[in-house]
Amino acid sequence: MKIKVEGLIAPLGLDVEKPRISYSIASPRAGAKIQKSYRIAVKKGDDVMWDSKEVYSGQSANIEYMGPALEPYTAYRVEVAATDDKNNRYTGETYFETGRLATEFKGDFIGAPFRTAVDLNGDPSQDYVQPIVLRKKFHAKASERARLYVSSIGIHFCTLNGKTVGDSFLAPGWTPHTKHLQYNTHDVTGLLCEGENVLEITVANGWYNRRVPWAELKQQEKFSNDLAAIACLRMEQAGETLELVTDESWQCGLSNISMGSIFDGEHCDGRKIPEFDQPAKVLRYDKSVLEGACHEAVKVMERKPVKEIFTTPAGETVLDFGENIVGVPLIRVNGRAGERVSLKFAEVMDRQGNYYDANYRSAKSEYIYTLKDGYQEYYPKTTYYGFRYIKVCEFPGEVKAENIETLVLFSAMERTGHFQCSNENLNQLHRNICRSAKGNYVDLPTDCPQRDERLGWTADAQEFLSTACFLYQVDPFFTKWLKDLALEQGEKGAVPVIVPNINLNAAVEDSDFGTSARDQMDDLSVDSVNWANFWSDAATICPYTIYTYFDDKRILQNQFRSMDRWCDFLYAMYTSPSGVNTEVQYGDWVALDARDGAYIGATPLDLLADGCTVYSIELTLKAAKALGDQEAVGKYQKRYDSALKRFRDQYCTEEGIVRESTQTSKIVAVKYNLVENKELQVQKLAEQIEQDGCRLIVGFIGIPYILEVLSDYGYTDLAYRLLLRTEYPSWLYQVKRGATSIWEHLDGIKEDGSFWSPDMNSFNHYAYGSVGDWMYSRIGGIRLDPEYPGFKHFVIRPLPGGGLTNAQASYESIYGQISCQWKCEGGRFVLEAAVPFNTSATVVLPSGEVKEVDCGSYRFEEPYMV
Ligand code: BGC
Numbered sequence: 017m018k019i020k021v022e023g024l025i026a027p028l029g030l031d032v033e034k035p036r037i038s039y040s041i042a043s044p045r046a047g048a049k050i051q052k053s054y055r056i057a058v059k060k061g062d063d064v065m066w067d068s069k070e071v072y073s074g075q076s077a078n079i080e081y082m083g084p085a086l087e088p089y090t091a092y093r094v095e096v097a098a099t100d101d102k103n104n105r106y107t108g109e110t111y112f113e114t115g116r117l118a119t120e121f122k123g124d125f126i127g128a129p130f131r132t133a134v135d136l137n138g139d140p141s142q143d144y145v146q147p148i149v150l151r152k153k154f155h156a157k158a159s160e161r162a163r164l165y166v167s168s169i170g171i172h173f174c175t176l177n178g179k180t181v182g183d184s185f186l187a188p189g190w191t192p193h194t195k196h197l198q199y200n201t202h203d204v205t206g207l208l209c210e211g212e213n214v215l216e217i218t219v220a221n222g223w224y225n226r227r228v229p230w231a232e233l234k235q236q237e238k239f240s241n242d243l244a245a246i247a248c249l250r251m252e253q254a255g256e257t258l259e260l261v262t263d264e265s266w267q268c269g270l271s272n273i274s275m276g277s278i279f280d281g282e283h284c285d286g287r288k289i290p291e292f293d294q295p296a297k298v299l300r301y302d303k304s305v306l307e308g309a310c311h312e313a314v315k316v317m318e319r320k321p322v323k324e325i326f327t328t329p330a331g332e333t334v335l336d337f338g339e340n341i342v343g344v345p346l347i348r349v350n351g352r353a354g355e356r357v358s359l360k361f362a363e364v365m366d367r368q369g370n371y372y373d374a375n376y377r378s379a380k381s382e383y384i385y386t387l388k389d390g391y392q393e394y395y396p397k398t399t400y401y402g403f404r405y406i407k408v409c410e411f412p413g414e415v416k417a418e419n420i421e422t423l424v425l426f427s428a429m430e431r432t433g434h435f436q437c438s439n440e441n442l443n444q445l446h447r448n449i450c451r452s453a454k455g456n457y458v459d460l461p462t463d464c465p466q467r468d469e470r471l472g473w474t475a476d477a478q479e480f481l482s483t484a485c486f487l488y489q490v491d492p493f494f495t496k497w498l499k500d501l502a503l504e505q506g507e508k509g510a511v512p513v514i515v516p517n518i519n520l521n522a523a524v525e526d527s528d529f530g531t532s533a534r535d536q537m538d539d540l541s542v543d544s545v546n547w548a549n550f551w552s553d554a555a556t557i558c559p560y561t562i563y564t565y566f567d568d569k570r571i572l573q574n575q576f577r578s579m580d581r582w583c584d585f586l587y588a589m590y591t592s593p594s595g596v597n598t599e600v601q602y603g604d605w606v607a608l609d610a611r612d613g614a615y616i617g618a619t620p621l622d623l624l625a626d627g628c629t630v631y632s633i634e635l636t637l638k639a640a641k642a643l644g645d646q647e648a649v650g651k652y653q654k655r656y657d658s659a660l661k662r663f664r665d666q667y668c669t670e671e672g673i674v675r676e677s678t679q680t681s682k683i684v685a686v687k688y689n690l691v692e693n694k695e696l697q698v699q700k701l702a703e704q705i706e707q708d709g710c711r712l713i714v715g716f717i718g719i720p721y722i723l724e725v726l727s728d729y730g731y732t733d734l735a736y737r738l739l740l741r742t743e744y745p746s747w748l749y750q751v752k753r754g755a756t757s758i759w760e761h762l763d764g765i766k767e768d769g770s771f772w773s774p775d776m777n778s779f780n781h782y783a784y785g786s787v788g789d790w791m792y793s794r795i796g797g798i799r800l801d802p803e804y805p806g807f808k809h810f811v812i813r814p815l816p817g818g819g820l821t822n823a824q825a826s827y828e829s830i831y832g833q834i835s836c837q838w839k840c841e842g843g844r845f846v847l848e849a850a851v852p853f854n855t856s857a858t859v860v861l862p863s864g865e866v867k868e869v870d871c872g873s874y875r876f877e878e879p880y881m882v
Contacts, residue, residue: 017041017108019096023492023566025078029115029165029201029308033086036570038077039096040832041106044853048100049871050074051854057095058083063091077567077806077830078853080145088117089163089250100853111864115165115201115308123261125169125303126150126296127219127244128268134225143227145280146273147220147398149290150245154213154260162208164215166247167199167306171222173397174247176207176215184313185344185425186400189459190472191224191496192516194302195503198309198496208251215260219243220276220398223516229378229468231518244299246306267292276398279468281361284390284396287353311427311492314459316343318424322417330370333408335420340404340780342465342758343424344383346395351387351412358410359383359420361403363466363779367769369784371407374774379468387412400425402455410741426454427493430828433486434465435788437823440667441742446791452758452782453480453487459499460516464760464778472497472515474554474781475605479720481558483788485565486798486827494562495571501555502578505607506543511552512847513602517545540589541597547585548601550627550717555582555633563642566830567806572639578829580648587655588691590662596625605682606761606776607715608745615776617715619678623667624717628742629690630659638701642805663687663690673697679704680718685727687721698729705734711745712738720786727794727815735794740785747787758785796825797836797847801858805837806830812849813860814838819882825839831855848873 019039022032037056057079058066066083076098086092095109111728127148134143147170164181166174167188174181181202188198225243249260269290275283323338340363347357361381366372373381381401385394408415435446455465461477461484462470477497484490497515504517536542559575562568589596598621604610607617633656640648667674672692674685682701685691705712705726713721726735742748745762753765760781761772771777793799797814800807807829814823814836824837832852839846850873851857859867863878 017096017098018112019094019108021094021110021112024310024312026110026112026742028113028163028203029199030112030310031115031117031308032310033117034081035239036078036080037094037096038079038830039098039108040076041098041640041853042832044100044871045102045104048104048853050101051076051105052099052101054079054096059093059095060087060090060337062122062854074808074854079567081624086114086117088119089339090114095419100603113163115199116306121165121246121306122259123301124246124263125244125246125299125301126262126264126266126556127242132225132243132598134221135225136227140227144225145221145275147218147273147276148243149269149271149292150217150219150296151263151264151269151292152215152260152266152812154215155211155255156251156258158207158210159205159208159253161207161252162203164202164204164247165199166202166217166245166250167197167242168217168219168246169193169197169241169301169532170219170224171398172217172245173217174202174215174217176204177209177213178238179207181207183318185317185397186222186314187457188309189314189496190516191500192503193303196307196500197305199306200309200313204249213518215246215247215249217247218271218273219245219398220273221278222398223278225413226278226610228471228518228686233405241301242299242556244301246303257385262296263449264296266296268294268296271339272702273398278399278470278646279381279400281380281382281401282396282399283384284394285386286392286394287386294781311496312429313427314425315421315428317426317454320422320424322420325415325417328365328370329368330594330809332371332810333372333415334365335406335408335415335553337404337406338756339424340402340449340455341422341424341451342400342402342458342780343422344396344400345406346393346421346423347385348391348393348419349387349412350391353387353389355387355412356410357383357385357387357412360407360409361401361466362405362407363403364765365405366771371405372771373779375467375771377775379466381466395423397446400458400465402464404566412495423767424454425458427457427459429457429488429490429493431487432489432828433792433826435791435825438821439818441740441748441751442791442795445747446788448751448755448757449483449782449785449788450487451756452780452785453484455757455780456782457488457493463783464781466780467518471518471532473551474501474511474513474515475551475602475716478554478557478782479716479786480782481561483786483792485561486788489566489828491566491568491571494558495574498558498571498575498578502575504543504545505578505581506547507537509585510543510545510547511555511582512545513548513551513802536869540592540594541600543585546600549596549625551602555579556632556639560635560639563639564800564802567808569642572643576639576643576645576648579639580718583633583636583652583655586632587659590626590629590659595622598622598625598627601625602716603752604678604715604717607680607718608713608762610715617678617680619680619717620676623674623676623681624684626663626666627684627688627690630656630663630690633659634689660690664692668692671696677704679708679712679722680714683718683721683725686725695729696770698725698731701736702726702731705738710734710737710741713745716783719784720789723787723790723794726777732815732817735790738820739790747784755779758782766806792825792827795820795823797838798825798827798834802859807834809856809858810834811860812836816845816862816880816882821882829855834869840880840882843879843881847876
């Protein structure tokens, strides 16, 4: 039995009032199909806090703890027993620990006795970039259990008696720090000594104090506060608890890292040790926003060795790691004090085979380490890099492969999806999608991991989400990000295009911003944050998607207010005479029908904005229904009916399709249920694609849905032709050019080897990887049944085609593993499927024959010609 609490394995420091327990039974006894009952007990020591008693139900995911209020800083054991329809019994147990819950976080925020904030309006070269180290020496007795609860304004890492605490990176992650700040909980029982101990917390700028050079500085001021840490070390022995907290008795010194910056990298001097010659200062930050981190931390998830070392035509030494990865280099080096290792990072080599990093824009992305004497190992701890190549600018002696290894970093989520088929190009595309998911799930969903951006762009996050739901158990990861999305909404409910928000140029709530901005707020479409449809619609799309994949009703409950506020904002505009503002829209971003030199595609902005608005209202209606909120259902049913009618009156022909001519307008018309005559709409789309030379001419909005819309309305063959095309424009063009991750542009490297403009040319951008959903659900055939969230019932319906002779997909659902593999052989189609315990599936064979199945392994065959 695999048991999780809040989607996590044995979490520590949970600040969730009623944790939810989920379990799955991987190997049911012979003949068992479904769960008959469950019983869950939560115990504190020998005391039973909650006994659910025998519950006759098929529910095995997200079962809420219903006992009395949990106590802070307490360990609980969870015992689960389930019975099946054949009266077999299954048992398992796990544990979790609470964090501060409703009690105050002990200790104060402390920092340096001098200013460590970035002066965003000042000279950039004057930015404060050196991490500080906060230290406390203390006496301790032996402890049975010791926990360190720690957080920071900036990112931090800790050592206890010289040993690294925990294995996470970039803690406490990125949130809108002053509204929501996570703290991490570490088990330090084994690190604590009897007698003298030394605890050190290094705090670096991380995401907090840094400038985003291309965004308006005035708006970033709120991000410029002094670095700080807060910690409480709780030591328990024989019923007695001792606490050591951050206060003014701590000392402060400067780190041997002289520069630590997310964009620019790290400089570290191995010869130096901090001098703790200053007292720490207590800083007044709000402690009530502290919350125990409840999603997987960023960790070393893979280790990548150097694949090749080469010299470029320009004579530079470059290390190739074989794949476009994200992480930090671990160097192993022997040398003399003062010698240096200096590295630069790049994703691609240029047409001549020379080192190229112009597409990192202002991000310096460098790493300089100054040696002490002898053998040493070091890796940067205050930054991360997105790269395939490392240029070795300085190294003591000749660099060898064994000197450098990459620690690949991403949020340590459970991998759930696997895919393979007979077409090697598609397998590579799938690997590239996974690589870009890893590279952009570093604590929050980002657009890219290398240039001076790496931000929580909302469109990128939402359009990739249904693919991500196949690949990883992203529920806790998105729960955290969506909480921040809600916290960052504007006064009127607008959702920022970037979460955590970096205002670009919106009117702001700060009174000192000036009256003109305040005046603009009277405009219905102006709020204190920048918004745009499709981007901000992440507010409705993400929670609803997560709910359907993981049967997580709580995410809908938690986000419903946010969805509602966003829809209120949209609806007020939508029904006003001026309509939804088109000036703020990014439209079908980087579409292939954009004018030369522009990024916004040709699909009219009003149609897209209004279409997205109707869709957001529809999803909010569905969420209201799922929550059984009748009042909201009434409100949204009315809104949906009128918004849809309005859309049809404005954009549709009498035949019930949209009047517009672009591919994306037709795709959206169908996917967002905007038109009456979907069959005709898809027929027009298919005709247009053929006329366009069987090329996709779409951008951010059209690409995630184009294949689904075609294949769901009978154009599977055309969908395969688009997918398998290898000339530009296509997904496989980049695969043929050797891509190892998904590019921002289908032709980031053009046919002649030249690049797209460096100001917008990421080679690790998962947005176009949203095709992964189609690969799992249509090639692999594993499809969600939205009526039964969490794959309680699902559909197995692969669509053979495109000359593929076999494919296999598997998905670790919350109930266990679903798999589907098929092959076409000797005029027969053979399908093998596995349906996990406690679920059922409808299998649809290519002939259209339907089989209803429950838990078990199945094989079906029928005549089939490739
Ligand atoms: C990002 C995108 C994002 C877009 C919006 C870009 O700079 O990298 O992926 O969605 O801006 O304009």
